[in-house]
Amino acid sequence: MKAALIPFDIKDLRPEKGSPAPERIVKGHPQNRSWNLYTSRDGKFFSGIWEGDPGEWIIHYTEDEFCHILEGVSVITSDNGAAMTVRAGDAFVIPAGFSGTWEVVERTRKHYAIYEA
Numbered sequence: 870m871k872a873a874l875i876p877f878d879i880k881d882l883r884p885e886k887g888s889p890a891p892e893r894i895v896k897g898h899p900q901n902r903s904w905n906l907y908t909s910r911d912g913k914f915f916s917g918i919w920e921g922d923p924g925e926w927i928i929h930y931t932e933d934e935f936c937h938i939l940e941g942v943s944v945i946t947s948d949n950g951a952a953m954t955v956r957a958g959d960a961f962v963i964p965a966g967f968s969g970t971w972e973v974v975e976r977t978r979k980h981y982a983i984y985e986a
Contacts, residue, residue, distance in 0.1 A: 899924025941977030
């Protein structure tokens with residue numbers, strides 16, 4: 870079987886809907902949608918599009934995640950208080966072991982690529 874390219878086209882796909890666990894919510898009523906477009910055969914790598922509504926929640930990363938913000942504004946703050954505001958066009962990696970909060974200020978949409986060792 871030949872491998873094929875995987876386009877990031879979600880127009881005919883239904884998203885998986887979710888929200889952070891209630892005990893992790895800091896403020897608001899954040900809701901999110903994700904379109905996972907690819908999962909590797911071993912299940913350790915996956916990528917797609919994620920979209921979140923305003924709110925803030927606690928994050929604890931066990932995975933490494935590359936993010937490319939497509940639209941919106943979010944503030945990611947580490948446990949030591951260092952904050953980074955991300956907007957459309959920004960790209961960054963959240964390494965495994967990162968803990969802090971993610972606040973969606975304006976509905977945010979991103980491409981993600983995640984590796985879970």
